[in-house]
Amino acid sequence: xxNVQYAFVLRRLATILAVAILSLSLTAxxxxxxxxxxxxxxxxxxxxSLREIKSEIPNGWLIxxxxxxxxxxxxxxxxxxxVVMFLGEKFRRSWLTAWISGIxxxxxxxxxxxxxxxxxxTQLGYWRFTIELGTVEAVPGIGSLLREILTGGGAINTVxxxxxxxxxxxxxxxxxxxxxxxxxxxxLLQEKEEKQTLIESEAKFS
Numbered sequence: 001x002x003n004v005q006y007a008f009v010l011r012r013l014a015t016i017l018a019v020a021i022l023s024l025s026l027t028a029x030x031x032x033x034x035x036x037x038x039x040x041x042x043x044x045x046x047x048x049s050l051r052e053i054k055s056e057i058p059n060g061w062l063i064x065x066x067x068x069x070x071x072x073x074x075x076x077x078x079x080x081x082x083v084v085m086f087l088g089e090k091f092r093r094s095w096l097t098a099w100i101s102g103i104x105x106x107x108x109x110x111x112x113x114x115x116x117x118x119x120x121x122t123q124l125g126y127w128r129f130t131i132e133l134g135t136v137e138a139v140p141g142i143g144s145l146l147r148e149i150l151t152g153g154g155a156i157n158t159v160x161x162x163x164x165x166x167x168x169x170x171x172x173x174x175x176x177x178x179x180x181x182x183x184x185x186x187x188l189l190q191e192k193e194e195k196q197t198l199i200e201s202e203a204k205f206s
Contacts, residue, residue: 011191014098017081018184018191021105024077025180027113028070029173031063039119041165043158048120070115074176078106081183094193098186105179108172115168118161130156 014132036055040049082102085095118129136150137143152159 010084011187011194014081014084014088015184015191017077017084017189018098018180018187021074022180022184023178024070024074026204028067028074029177031067031070032169032173034063035067036169039165041119041158041162043121043161046119046161050120071109071116074109075106075113078102078109080152082106094186094190096186098183098190101179101183101186105176105183108176108179112168112172112176115164116170118156118164119168121161126156 038049038053038060040046050064053064055061057063066137073129085102114132117132126162132152133147133156137147139146148154150160150163151157152163
């Protein structure tokens with residue numbers, strides 16, 4: 001009986017976390033779209049445009065802050081969801097779908113935070129990205145190619161900001177939303193299967 005209750009709590013917690021993940025993804029996407037109206041993805045314009053958003057655009061500081069909180073919250077919630085799903089493992093197709101999409105979603109959430117590193121064009125972001133590029137370049141076989149793709153050449157400049165902005169705002173953001181929907185759908189399907197199994201078991205022994 002305790003095992004059944006334990007499994008139910010973990011299953012329900014995983015579903016609640018999946019709803020939170022989708023909500024955070026939508027919040028980050030909506031606030032990101034609002035910021036994009038005023039953000040300038042260039043080496044010099046990025047810093048100035050973000051400063052204007054904070055100080056001159058009505059509620060701009062709030063939108064930017066919500067965007068940051070949603071992004072960081074997405075990473076944390078995704079990691080917690082992975083742990084919960086691991087503890088409540090049910091090796092069914094629906095569980096496997098939710099498990100794989102959850103892992104991919106966590107990686108995408110981390111990548112979103114990574115690509116945002118340089119988008120504010122501050123000294124801290126610049127030097128952090130420079131150090132990270134050294135790590136990327138050290139990847140065997142494809143390190144140099146990845147660096148070329150990210151920077152658009154050799155130096156960190158406007159092209160680099162544009163590339164990271166494209167990855168962050170279009171590819172990774174859309175991927176996060178799709179994975180969040182798949183993750184929640186897999187967990188809802190798992191709950192439906194578990195409920196059906198319970199009904200069949202009760203009918204069998206009644």
